Amino acid sequence: MSRTAAAVTSLLLVTSLFAMAVPGSAAIAATDGSTDDGYAGSHVAFDVEGDAITDFTVGGSETFSEVRVQSQSEAGVGAGVGLGAVVDIDGAGLSTSAQTETSATIAAESGAELSAHDTERGHLVVAAGDEAQFVEAELASGASAEADGEAVVVTDGEREGAFVVVGEGEVAVNDEGDVAADLAADAELVFRSYADGERDDEAKAEEAMIAEGAASVELHVEERDGETVSEAVSFGAETAAEAGAEAENEVEMTVERTVSEGTIVLATVSESAVGSIEDLEVTVDGEVAAEASSASELEAAADGEEPRYLIASQNEAEGEASVYVAIDHFSERTVAMSGDDGSADDASDDGSTDEASDDAGVDDALPGFGALAAVIAALLAVGARVR
Numbered sequence: 001m002s003r004t005a006a007a008v009t010s011l012l013l014v015t016s017l018f019a020m021a022v023p024g025s026a027a028i029a030a031t032d033g034s035t036d037d038g039y040a041g042s043h044v045a046f047d048v049e050g051d052a053i054t055d056f057t058v059g060g061s062e063t064f065s066e067v068r069v070q071s072q073s074e075a076g077v078g079a080g081v082g083l084g085a086v087v088d089i090d091g092a093g094l095s096t097s098a099q100t101e102t103s104a105t106i107a108a109e110s111g112a113e114l115s116a117h118d119t120e121r122g123h124l125v126v127a128a129g130d131e132a133q134f135v136e137a138e139l140a141s142g143a144s145a146e147a148d149g150e151a152v153v154v155t156d157g158e159r160e161g162a163f164v165v166v167g168e169g170e171v172a173v174n175d176e177g178d179v180a181a182d183l184a185a186d187a188e189l190v191f192r193s194y195a196d197g198e199r200d201d202e203a204k205a206e207e208a209m210i211a212e213g214a215a216s217v218e219l220h221v222e223e224r225d226g227e228t229v230s231e232a233v234s235f236g237a238e239t240a241a242e243a244g245a246e247a248e249n250e251v252e253m254t255v256e257r258t259v260s261e262g263t264i265v266l267a268t269v270s271e272s273a274v275g276s277i278e279d280l281e282v283t284v285d286g287e288v289a290a291e292a293s294s295a296s297e298l299e300a301a302a303d304g305e306e307p308r309y310l311i312a313s314q315n316e317a318e319g320e321a322s323v324y325v326a327i328d329h330f331s332e333r334t335v336a337m338s339g340d341d342g343s344a345d346d347a348s349d350d351g352s353t354d355e356a357s358d359d360a361g362v363d364d365a366l367p368g369f370g371a372l373a374a375v376i377a378a379l380l381a382v383g384a385r386v387r
Contacts, residue, residue: 037096039104041118042224048106051091053114055140058122058193061158062140067124068092071110072132072182083172086180089136102231102243115233119220120268122161122193123233128169128183135189137163137179145173151207152179153199161193162203164211166235186237202313202322206266210235214302215264215324217241221251221337222320223272230273239263249275250338257330262302265325265335270318275339277321282309283336284327292326301326 038047038054046056056064068091070076075089092110099105106114112133117123126135139145143156152163152171163171163179167187174180181189190210194203209215216239221230230243230251238259244252251274255265271277282289284307292298292308301308307327314321327333 039096039099039116039118041102043120044116044118044122046116048094048096051093053094053106053116056116056124058159058161059120059195061156063122063143063154063156063159063161063193064137065140066138067114067126067135068138069108069110069112069114069126069133069135071112072134074110075134077134083170083180083182084175086134086136086182087174087176087178089134091136102229117220117231117233119218119231119233120222121218121220122159122191123218124191125233125235126181126183126189127237128167128185128187130185132185133183135179135181135183136174137191138176139178145177145179147173150211151204154179159193159195160199161191162199162207163189163191164207165189166211166213167237188235188237190235209264209266215266216257217253217255217263217265219243219251219253219265219267219269219335221267221269221273223270228273241265244334249273249340250336252334252336254332254334255327255330256332260329260331262304262326262328262330264298264302265327267323267325267337268320269323269337270320271339272319274337277311277314277339279339280311280321280323281338282307282323282325283338284325285334286336289325298324298326301328304328 037049039045044058047054052066052068054066055062056067068089070089070092077086077089092108092112094106094108097105097107102118104116108114110133111129111131113127113129115125139154140156143154145152145154148162150164152173154161163181165171165181165183165187168184169182169187171179171181171189183189192207206215213236216234216236218233219230221228223229228246228251230246232241232243232253234241239255239257241253241255244254257263274280289307289309292301292310298308298310305328307325309323309325312322312324323337325335327335
């Protein structure tokens with residue numbers, strides 16, 4: 001055998017030995033980052049080990065060392081104790097039941113379901129299912145938690161996140177300084193993560209809308225490696241949402257509810273994905289939605305009038321915007337957003353904030369709108385909406 005052939009043989013042998021020595025190397029090369037025992041996306045990563053989600057990170061920053069869930073009848077917690085005593089619960093066994101490029105769903109033997117969504121917000125949703133559940137999230141080293149109204153805020157030095165409960169239940173800081181939640185049947189625990197300084201008044205108003213039921217869907221649209229990627233997150237047992245077909249400068253989503261009442265979709269969209277925000281067009285079931293000029297108009301749309309949308313804020317430096325879409329009734333609706341690369345005609349918009357006064361006095365209708373109205377009025381007043 002020639003020296004060349006011998007060298008090739010040696011190279012193949014070394015490669016095989018390396019693959020044997022590093023069991024995950026072949027899988028890493030062959031997948032998008034997902035594994036049988038966890039998930040690794042562009043924003044979110046974690047492992048699944050027996051009865052816990054472990055090493056949960058968002059944006060490369062570890063927030064939780066473990067997240068466990070167990071039915072209240074099996075959690076080993078004494079009857080009538082407060083959430084402070086919900087520590088070291090015996091978690092139910094976990095297994096990955098579904099996985100996509102942008103999400104992973106984990107089934108618990110207790111009947112609960114945990115879903116992680118690969119968005120900039122690092123969404124983690126724990127749905128109780130048919131039985132009441134306890135949830136415990138042990139913080140990563142260096143992280144801390146504190147109550148903020150009905151939310152619990154977790155800070156790890158690089159990011160800040162908030163837990164809220166949708167439906168009947170409570171979230172609190174337990175006696176060991178970790179996060180514990182008591183969820184009734186069909187309730188959900190929702191976690192959203194923010195980069196340092198991002199959890200502003202607008203973010204807190206969105207949390208309130210989610211917790212109180214005004215907003216039941218959140219959509220994130222971004223561009224990754226030249227492709228548009230979208231992920232829809234639904235809140236509440238009666239709502240399901242799925243990001244649909246994507247085309248150039250357009251994204252589509254289907255929202256289905258088992259109740260007829262309207263709702264709000266909270267969307268974060270990038271110009272690289274949907275085109276010019278100035279030329280944004282929103283349709284519901286193919287019909288163009290009118291643009292609302294205030295939170296009160298948006299609220300009225302969700303309360304039974306025709307669908308409307310509102311550009312709540314726009315970050316020109318990042319090339320993205322927060323868009324709220326009010327849908328008037330259900331069961332199944334299709335929402336599409338699209339823009340183009342043309343220049344918007346600014347002549348018809350002089351930046352007037354006369355409509356800000358319309359936001360007063362909307363506290364007594366859809367839940368969460370009092371906070372939202374105040375935030376939108378402030379954003380409009382300082383010119384955060386650039387047209």
